[in-house]
Amino acid sequence: MDNSLLSLLIWLPIFAGVLVILIGNERANTARWISVAVSILVFIISLSLYTEFDSNTHLMQFEEKASWISQFNIYYHLGVDGISMPLIILTTFSTILVLVAGWEVIQTRPAHYMAAFLMMEGLIIGVFASLDAILFYVFWEASLIPMLLIIGVWGGDNRVYAAIKFFLYTFLGSVFMLVSLIYMYNKGGSFSILDMHNLSLTAAEQAWIFWAFFMAFAVKVPMFPVHTWLPDAHVQAPTGGSVILAAIMLKMGGYGFFRFSLPITPDASYQFSEVVIILSLIAIVYIGFVALVQRDMKKLIAYSSISHMGFVTLGIFALFLAYKPGAAEAALLGLEGAMVQMISHGFISAAMFLVVGVLYDRLHSREISTYGGVINSMPKFTGFAVLFAMANAGLPGTSGFVGEFMVILGAVQANIWYGVLAGSTLIVGAAYTLWMVKRVFWGAITNPKVETLSDINAREFSILAVLAVAVVAMGLYPQPVIDVMQVTIEHLLNQALTSKL
Amino acid sequence: MNNIYTFDTSTLWVALPEIFLLSAIVVVLLLDLFLIKPFKQVTYYLTQLSLLITGILAFNLIGEPKTIIFGGSFILDNMASVFKVFMAGSTMIALVYTRHYLTSHKLYRGEYFVLVLLSMLGMMVMVSGYSLLTLYMGLEVLALSLYTLIAIARERAGAVEAALKYFVLGAIASGLLLYGMSMIYGISGSINISDIAAFAANASLASREMLILNFGLVFLVIGIAFKLGAVPFHMWVPDVYQGAPTSVTMFLSTVPKIAAVAMLVRILVDGMGAMHAYWSDLFIVMALLSIALGSVVALMQTNIKRMLAYSTISHIGFIMLGFVTGVVSGYGAAVFYVLVYILMSLAAFGMIILLNKQGFEADNISDLKGLSKHSPWFALMMLVIMLSMAGVPPFIGFYSKLFILQQVISTGFVTIAVIAVVFAVISAYYYLQVVKSMYFEGSDKNITITASMDMKLILSINAVLILVVGIFPDFWMKLSISLF
Amino acid sequence: MEQIYLIIALAPLVGAIFAGFLGSLLGKMATNVVTILGVLISTILSLYVFNHHVLEGGDVFNENIYTWMQIGNLNISVGFLIDNLTAVMLVIVSFVSLMVHIYTIGYMHDDAGYTKFFSYISLFTFSMFILVMSNNFMQLFFGWEAVGLVSYLLIGFWHHKESAVEANFKAFLVNRVGDFGFLLGIALVLMYFGSLDYVEVFASLNNVAGVTMLDGASVITVICILLFIGAMGKSAQVPLHVWLPGSMEGPTPISALIHAATMVTAGIFMVSRMSPMFELSETALMVVMVVGAITALFMGLLGIVQNDIKKVVAYSTLSQLGYMTVALGVSAYSAAIFHLMTHAFFKALLFLAAGSVIVALHHQQDIRKMGGLRKKMPITYWTALIGTLALIGFPGFSGFYSKDMIIEAVHFSSLPFADWVYVAVIAGVFITAFYSLRMFFLVFHGESRMDEHTQSHVKESSMSITLPLIALAIPSLAIGYFTIDPMLFNGWLDGAITITANHTSIASLKQEFHGAASMIPHALQTLPFWMMVAGIVSAWVLTLYRTQWATWIQTKFHRTNYVLESLYGFDRFNDIVFVKGVKNLGNFLWKVSDSGLIDKMVVNGSARFVGFIGSVVRPIQTGYVYHYAFFMIVSLLIILTWVLFAGERPLLEL
């Protein structure tokens, strides 16, 4: 592969999206075929990131650099390392699923729907691949636009509120990041993220910058107490939107912590790590309880997403307390656990939302009480649903276990009580997930409409099967994923532990 | 004594664009009188041609060394030439949109074009003005033409009311400005910017000169703030934007901002640059008030023109922040912002005009309902425009804000930057209202677009530019900085 | 050898996958052939492994199969540790599983989920193998949860029954509570030992022995108790026992395999596996012992008032698990494993027999509606009799040896509260005998209380059902006699179990032990035997001889009866505190805190606040031009004043 692999990954879907818009809704089938074909192509191309990836170095790979806005030394600078590469592949992977899932479900303006997702794919890849802060910010914000439209145009009854809330919430979060990026540019004369890693900052500066970043990333993750956009957005978004939102967009926040907060403001991260950890634990426990009483399936999964993402932030920020000189394993467990959790959550939440989507397409209700005894009419589907539910509950052998396991192991070493609180998700997580499974899938049929449900068709089956394979494979053998990020994370750990003061 | 009073005709070429334009105005005016109905369109084309030639003439002067003629009243520098080119270009675009509006609202009259050209002339005078007197004269030429343009829809009560308000307040503002000018003249003994600059540079702190300069400065700043439409001298903006015929609003909200900024630069930067510390304090307050009030009050609006008026006030706040920095690159950022703002504002009003139907102003946000169904392309364009105004990347509006913020932060005003971005987020809400209307809400009304091809084409190019320049903003940023 | 171990583990998995994905295509026959074949291979190879390790004294096998995760120096792998303990467990699991597989052919013959069922039980077998063969905590946890998953699926196998669905949810959750402790224990192990590998952990036990945490608690104690909480969940010790009776909602073969013979004993196995660690903490051992004793006694009592045939067996399982736990507590790990083994056989037998009855009576489970089945179902009768006698510890039967050893071990224990526990386990013997025989008599003896229709159809079950009964009856009868010596005293489990010198129960037992045969006459002189006899007699009296006395006792001791029938109120407590409490808490957090406070007040509130400010500021724009002028002029005044007198550089001083 030549050097412009990442550019190809970014721009191919975006231009394909434009093309699909031009094809128009009238020729919907052409649009669908092209979209799916492009997404598969992009996925295949992105796989070469994995195959050609050198996991023995923390340095950026597949780098591209060209002057963009010379006024500010802004470069079109792309590159990936062990943190971003898996997330890019996750993105390309999820997009295929979403496009296939929307194949016949989306009947209003199908071409635009497909185009929005394709463009979003490109933009999100851009987020993960950017090595220039402004380029990053541009992609970061731009990716809001297609999501805004996806929620607003194809969403549920209260979509307008949800879409605008989503947009403003995340927009508000990220503008502070912009200010701090500019601040660092003024200080260091470069918008390159890697240069910012080496920029020396005083304690006060770090604190301000840390919180500015925190605003941006915490909203995106989302962390307690800035999470309330998520349930609304998820519930109102069409299935595909929820999937991308949960599977990828939330990861942008976690990625931000990895890429910006830890290396740029290590001392502030250390100083405020307990605050973040406590917020994460609140997210895990408190949100777990909130999830338990939800009556809307999507809302339940949305809340469970918040809870699961709490592990990501917990894992990241536990490193400072878990690290002991000479024994980096605990800190690494947390950090890598956070990464693994992000990827795994990408699969599982996507799967869960698709599961709800399958039901919603049939009965147009997300209320748990509408269902009951679905297994009787949809046994195959229930099989998948239960598998994913178990993964959501963190059952060993599924990917859901790996991240949580690692983070809990790490957190316990930071402070036993962190571990206790985090571990409570074993109970609460199982409770809300399986209670929903129980009320939706098991039992006798109470609603006559459930009886008429037809089991998943080949298209739905294949989507769920692919996800199931991914979930189980990663649960049984996570090492390949860890291999890829190991060196990078170790380097990151060093950065986070090296004081800038 | 007589030898002081000279008039050197050999330097007149420097004012060639103005001279040409004035001649062209006379030609258009006279020709229009004799044109019979079927050929009325000739006025339009002639106007466009005049603007084109004016623009070309101005373009040719780019790169000429700084020249001051007419006894110090007139300056030719790169800023002046570039601004003139931009003004000519923007006016041409505006006129493309205008023609559609005028025909559909039965306002098509030759005088309209003459007045636009006259205001253009006034703005060119302002841009090149290098004495308080010429600046004032240019300002009045512009203002009087605008009053007339607004009132040209004379059957409409709103338009007349808007014109009247603008007129009365404008007159007061002129009075204040003149009062300030008299003070500056009285203390410095000259009305030439260069003399004033020299005087201000030499005035020592806490001296009598400083006191009077400052005293005059307050009035000058107010006069300029009024022209820009900054809070608390913004009251005319929403009423005039709403009341005026849309084509006039479009013109009024765009090109004159360049002139106002040019006047600001001439008086405050070129003339009172030494007193930056004094006027920048005022600017900070007014800029933040503008950003805040513009963002917050716009939330409440249902009329899209009025909403854009408040949004303009907010944008003006950002532009003023550029001048707060007191450094060349900051001024460059402000100029960049102005140019970007004009590009966006033209497109936004162009969209409103595009949606006009025979005699019906589509100026409520709800009139855009369901646009994305009936005309996805233009809905997309409007989306781009609105998000760009909100400052969302990758559109050009983001880079202008970025540039300003970068400058503001580098001067040490981090808090100001934070306040500004928070309000930028608030303002995003009302831009989203437009997006909401277009995309999220259906409508049983069938929106048909009746505009001619040239209008559609130019509008599309205009909107696409918002994206394209957004992707490659480097040149324009550099250009803006190079003007100082 | 590695291949053999792999085949043992994977053969059932292959069967499970085959049955799960292709079962519906291939039909019932192919499904059960494949799955049974898989388990059969495992059984044969298990016997081979047993022979290799236990009988021939082969070396302990401890190798990693693949690296699950490598972080820094921390290696977490999937691997096998095969020693005598594992070998014994393999045999038990594979044998019982094989029997249950065969039994299922008949039992589930008409069920719609036939192939699925086979898939599940094969999957279970695989998971159980992984659990017992594991050489590290992660894999142990994996197996631990995997058996839990299958248990969940199988309890809810008849998913149309609301009670079954309720029960499996409950089972999973209660197990999760245990797992929560277990996982924390594992995390602490990693924290203090730096490894999750058994061998490495045990090797560095001495380094950690004196370490304390959390203001003085011994690390080892904390870890052991946390791990034991896991065991409590899986092995259904009080108070985490509440799920086990409910699990009887599953098909009977499951009750036999999972909820009697194998899975529930995983906790016992785990603690035995961890014996080097538990040995270092008296406190932990004591906790184990006391919990076990409470379970053994009080769960047995509940068996008395049960009328559901499976529930009675279930409570007896709880009680027997309590015995095993007690044995663990007094460091008689081998006795626990021994009882585990015998219990596996006779309890599986009892369940299968119960199942046979249930099938014969068209899924009638209430023992008050049975009676007099002895004639109609002779094989079931005789095998059930063997099972019952083994359960109550009738001398000579397998249960006799194992239970007697446990009682004696408690007797020799020097732990605090050991005396009380001794009393409890002795009392348990009476209770066990009483409820077991009560059930036995009610089912097989006396008048038939069935309706006409059922009675006319009752007949002995088919071959596939009776065959396993017979196959299980043989070990239930004899295995105790043959294995007590090698298992407890002659080193079958030596390599796998560590007992420190100060825990002398087993050593004392060894001194007392003079061969299996001599235990029988000896037993006649001991209290437990007579307690058992008393139990049998009272059962006979109350069920066959003077049934009205039972009613009298029930009314006379109605309070006690109420306590027992309400199962000590555990369920109600859980319902009120956990189910309702958590729901209320969740609703509070959701409605009040999350959507009320954060979302409505802070988030939407700030949006509304901005809107409010807007609506306040907006009327300033009155539309009157003189207001605008006034505004301008006042602004002029303010600015002028500010510039002249205030600001950073005031120009004038007043």
Place this chain on the structure above:
Amino acid sequence: MSSEQIIFYILSFWFIASSLAMIFARNAAKAVLFLVLSFFSAASIWILLEAEFLAITLILVYVGAVMVLFLFVIKMLNIDKSTLRAKFAGYLPLGLIVALIIIAEMTLVLGGAQFGLEVIPSPARHGADYSNITVLAMQLYTTYVYPFELAAVLLLIAIIAAITLVHKKESTHKKQNVSEQVNVRAKDRVRLVTITSPSKEKK
């Protein structure tokens, strides 16, 4: 007190008094006349300042033309009837306070300390040969030729504006359009309509 001062103060008094009278006048026409009085005072003061040309211009242009225009409009629109000022009293005190404060501040700034005779002495009076008009004219047509041209443009705008805004075109009278009449065709006059009878349609 010199005579110049006395004259100045008298004129100032008149100036201020008539200005105040103007803004308080209830009748628009009277207000115009008070303004004329103000302009006279102003012109007189300008003469004190030796700006004779401008003083004359003020009288001629303003009083002679602009004020007449005002009066003309007032009479034309018939708006000299005094309308009651409903909320007049409410705004008066506030307005006066604001105005007084501004005056006070301006006085502070412009007072003797800055522009007193000690700081800027009164210049010597010009001699009899001084022609204010000549001096201004010399500059106007040389140095200030550019603004002068602009003034012309401005007046042009005023003309265009006045005509554009106020001039009524067609509405007042009908007129013939000869070319239209000549070029008319028959089909422009008569439109042939095919009328289908409803009964036919029904079948």
Place this chain on the structure above:
Amino acid sequence: MVSLSDYLILSSIIFCIGLAGIFINRTNIITLLMCVELILVAVNTNFIAFSHFLGNEAGQIFVFFILTVAAAEVAIGLAILTLLFRVRGSIDVDVTNSLKG
């Protein structure tokens, strides 16, 4: 002798009377136009006074142009006023508030 300061203060008073006139006056718009004229006269007086004391004619020139502009302004102002009268039937300030908010 009359000092420059006196002239300036006089004009400032007139200036403020003009300003005050605008917002305390709501009889009709024509009075507003007259107030504006008052303001301009005040400014002119400033310029002339400065011009006189500085011995510099630029101020007077400036006044010349201000007078021109003012005349033109009045023409346009009155034109707009006439229009307003046509569309509204009144030139009361109080009724011209259809645009607000």
